[in-house]
Amino acid sequence: MIGRRLIQLRNKHQLTQQEIADQLGIPRSTYAQYESDRREIGIDVLKKIAQYYGVSIDWLVEFTSSNTKQPSVEETEFLKWIEENVGDVFFYDFDRSPEERKKQLMQDLRYLWERDKNRYNNS
Numbered sequence: 001m002i003g004r005r006l007i008q009l010r011n012k013h014q015l016t017q018q019e020i021a022d023q024l025g026i027p028r029s030t031y032a033q034y035e036s037d038r039r040e041i042g043i044d045v046l047k048k049i050a051q052y053y054g055v056s057i058d059w060l061v062e063f064t065s066s067n068t069k070q071p072s073v074e075e076t077e078f079l080k081w082i083e084e085n086v087g088d089v090f091f092y093d094f095d096r097s098p099e100e101r102k103k104q105l106m107q108d109l110r111y112l113w114e115r116d117k118n119r120y121n122n123s
Contacts, residue, residue: 001037001062002041002061003034003036003037005059005062006049009053013053017031017032023048024052046060051073054075081113082113
């Protein structure tokens with residue numbers, strides 16, 4: 001059932017039920033019922049979950065066993081921003097960096113992207 005997939009994704013991303021419920025704009029108790037398969041998920045919430053985690057709805061509802069990751073709109077914008085603003089300089093040694101360093105670099109870049117995005121939104 002879908003609850004198993006929701007638990008798998010939430011644990012993989014190290015989120016609490018409250019954190020993902022907040023992202024979806026629903027009460028934690030409602031989200032908990034989704035995970036325990038005691039409540040059906042409406043299509044609007046299902047779309048938000050798929051987009052948030054970057055997975056297909058087919059995979060969420062176990063129509064397919066392949067979790068072909070589809071980048072979210074935000075992720076696509078972020079990667080485009082990296083390409084336009086950092087380019088080859090960033091990727092030169094990224095692949096050879098330790099995992100912790102990669103995570104830190106991505107967090108730093110995401111911070112810069114958010115700041116840049118907010119600057120243009122406030123203009």
